[in-house]
Amino acid sequence: MTWVAWxxxxxxxxxxxxxxxxxxxxxxxxxxxxxxxxxxxxxxxxVTAGGDCRLLAEAFATRYxxxxxxxxxxxxxxxxxxxxxxxxxxxxxxxxxxxxxxAWTQSVTRSRxxxxxxxxxxxxxxxxxxxxxxxxxxxxxxxxxxxISNRAALERGSLLPVATALLAFSxxxxxxxxxxxxxAALAAGLVAVLVMTAALSLAAQHWLxxxxxxxxxxxxxxxxxxxxxxxxxxxxxRDRGGRDLSARAVARLxxxxxxxxxxxxxxxxxxxxxxRYQPAGRAWQLAxxxxxxxxxxxxxxxxxxxxxxxxxx
Amino acid sequence: xxxxxxxxxxxKRYRHTWALRDCSLAIPEGRVAALVGPxxxxxxxxxxxxxxxxxxxxxxxxxxxxxxxxxxxxLAKVGFLAQDKPLYHSFTVAEMLRYGARxxxxxxxxxxxxxxxxxxxxxxxxxxxLSGGQRTQLAVALALAKRPRLLLLDEPMADxxxxxxxxxxxxxxxxxxxxGLTVVVSSHVLAELATICDYLVLLAVGRVQxxxxxxxxxxxxxxxxxxxxxxxxxxPHQVVAASHTDRQTTLLVxxxxxxxxxxxxxxxxxxxxxxxxxxxxxxxxxxxRPALAAVPPDATEVLx
Numbered sequence: 069m070t071w072v073a074w075x076x077x078x079x080x081x082x083x084x085x086x087x088x089x090x091x092x093x094x095x096x097x098x099x100x101x102x103x104x105x106x107x108x109x110x111x112x113x114x115v116t117a118g119g120d121c122r123l124l125a126e127a128f129a130t131r132y133x134x135x136x137x138x139x140x141x142x143x144x145x146x147x148x149x150x151x152x153x154x155x156x157x158x159x160x161x162x163x164x165x166x167x168x169x170x171a172w173t174q175s176v177t178r179s180r181x182x183x184x185x186x187x188x189x190x191x192x193x194x195x196x197x198x199x200x201x202x203x204x205x206x207x208x209x210x211x212x213x214x215x216i217s218n219r220a221a222l223e224r225g226s227l228l229p230v231a232t233a234l235l236a237f238s239x240x241x242x243x244x245x246x247x248x249x250x251x252a253a254l255a256a257g258l259v260a261v262l263v264m265t266a267a268l269s270l271a272a273q274h275w276l277x278x279x280x281x282x283x284x285x286x287x288x289x290x291x292x293x294x295x296x297x298x299x300x301x302x303x304x305x306r307d308r309g310g311r312d313l314s315a316r317a318v319a320r321l322x323x324x325x326x327x328x329x330x331x332x333x334x335x336x337x338x339x340x341x342x343x344r345y346q347p348a349g350r351a352w353q354l355a356x357x358x359x360x361x362x363x364x365x366x367x368x369x370x371x372x373x374x375x376x377x378x379x380x381x
Numbered sequence: 382x383x384x385x386x387x388x389x390x391x392x393k394r395y396r397h398t399w400a401l402r403d404c405s406l407a408i409p410e411g412r413v414a415a416l417v418g419p420x421x422x423x424x425x426x427x428x429x430x431x432x433x434x435x436x437x438x439x440x441x442x443x444x445x446x447x448x449x450x451x452x453x454x455x456l457a458k459v460g461f462l463a464q465d466k467p468l469y470h471s472f473t474v475a476e477m478l479r480y481g482a483r484x485x486x487x488x489x490x491x492x493x494x495x496x497x498x499x500x501x502x503x504x505x506x507x508x509x510x511l512s513g514g515q516r517t518q519l520a521v522a523l524a525l526a527k528r529p530r531l532l533l534l535d536e537p538m539a540d541x542x543x544x545x546x547x548x549x550x551x552x553x554x555x556x557x558x559x560x561g562l563t564v565v566v567s568s569h570v571l572a573e574l575a576t577i578c579d580y581l582v583l584l585a586v587g588r589v590q591x592x593x594x595x596x597x598x599x600x601x602x603x604x605x606x607x608x609x610x611x612x613x614x615x616x617p618h619q620v621v622a623a624s625h626t627d628r629q630t631t632l633l634v635x636x637x638x639x640x641x642x643x644x645x646x647x648x649x650x651x652x653x654x655x656x657x658x659x660x661x662x663x664x665x666x667x668x669x670r671p672a673l674a675a676v677p678p679d680a681t682e683v684l685x
Contacts, residue, residue: 072480166467175457
């Protein structure tokens with residue numbers, strides 16, 4: 069059964085390797101460029117010496133900020149793409165081409181067949197996703213080294229790409245077992261993965277509730293926590309009695325005011341701003357919580373795929 | 382006597398329609414059974430129920446006395462060729478056979494090689510590049526090299542040219558005779574099967590209309606030709622089909638004993654003629670007289 073599982077996995081393994089071969093060099097080359105640019109500018113030396121490196125960091129950030137968005141997107145989509153690629157066709161193609169009737173009428177039970185297929189696909193996926201995770205952790209680690217951010221590698225690298233890939237894989241596999249069409253499995257899988265990752269990231273925040281920070285007006289517009297590398301999730305208003313106010317209600321209090329007049333008006337009305345933030349030190353806990361949630365939900369989708377496949381029509 | 386395939390009150394429903402209903406039959410071991418019926422009669426459904434690919438909605442079905450559930454020892458006994466001959470198109474012919482070898486403990490590589498050679502299938506050709514006929518040959522080789530005791534073939538000849546059909550039939554029968562396996566072949570063209578089958582199951586819309594040993598069926602039916610008789614009656618004999626000219630009546634009857642009425646000239650019927658007559662009159666049924674079919678489900682143990 070191992071040979072059979074591998075032979076059936078071969079084409080999508082090659083496709084996954086190609087995906088990695090395209091994404092990998094992009095990360096490696098830009099990562100190396102960043103490292104050498106920073107070294108030439110003297111930033112790492114400055115950080116090590118413990119001096120005021122804001123100007124050097126600013127120069128570095130200005131140059132490489134345009135890369136952050138695309139690499140964030142690449143880092144988010146690569147594991148999803150790998151998971152969909154290996155999971156979507158796994159069962160759907162068998163159903164679509166009728167070969168499940170061939171596979172299930174050999175001398176091997178459906179459960180053994182499914183175990184072997186899932187184990188082989190998941191094994192290949194974990195291996196490929198682990199390489200992607202190492203690359204992404206390394207890339208985002210460039211910023212950590214420079215003292216610009218110390219949580220990017222945790223939030224976007226570490227376990228998360230592997231957990232994301234497994235979540236996408238099991239969702240796409242289940243979608244394939246339910247829809248029995250490759251294209252439908254991929255489309256439904258993609259939508260479901262995006263919804264699930266967004267929902268589970270929120271759930272992880274809920275699990276470790278953000279801390280509130282009350283700011284009395286006149287207040288600096290960017291949150292004071294932002295400079296500390298904390299992650300500010302939301303801002304709200306609160307009146308003297310501690311009740312939450314909507315932005316519209318706050319605007320109604322100070323009609324026609326602009327600039328500093330707004331701050332004075334808000335202070336006169338006893339309005340405070342409440343920022344909710346995750347402290348930088350929690351980054352690893354949040355990353356772990358998200359990864360764990362992804363893996364649990366992935367297991368649930370695999371159970372769904374298992375149940376649907378083993379049940380005779 | 383053990384039945385290779387036995388169904389009691391078997392039914393399969395897809396949502397609101399019954400594809401197969403109240404189907405009772407017993408195909409004895411060692412027979413080559415033709416499963417005949419118009420399109421949509423439930424032939425494929427019956428075969429897929431026998432492989433365990435489908436689960437019955439009613440009644441039960443046994444393969445060598447055991448339900449064809451998802452169990453390795455039952456799976457190993459049954460070879461199945463699905464109607465669309467599913468194979469992995471990216472595999473080469475040799476890989477497809479390796480697939481069979483890896484998944485079947487009773488696999489006989491010599492059988493597979495012999496078939497490959499006889500049909501001149503190049504081992505390193507991809508399945509996707511084979512012709513429809515070659516794919517059927519490969520699929521049959523795969524099913525036979527598994528060395529099943531029951532071989533279920535769903536419309537195996539549909540896309541073959543007459544020459545290949547003839548060769549394949551001959552080879553299949555040689556193997557069947559040598560191995561003593563039971564075969565159930567479905568087709569909506571009886572002519573394909575008339576020469577090879579010794580058992581017949583005719584399905585009308587979802588029901589068994591006619592089942593039994595072909596020789597017994599032929600002996601039990603006669604063609605009566607005599608002066609015009611309208612309405613057509615033939616004493617104790619059950620009229621299956623009747624046709625009239627101005628002066629003459631021809632009846633196909635299921636005989637009860639000997640035909641004594643001297644007014645009738647009695648002729649033998651051919652298998653195709655018999656099947657066509659029943660197919661034209663789907664309400665008429667003829668099930669084997671010592672009816673295995675009538676055995677209640679709890680008594681099936683005794684039959685093994």
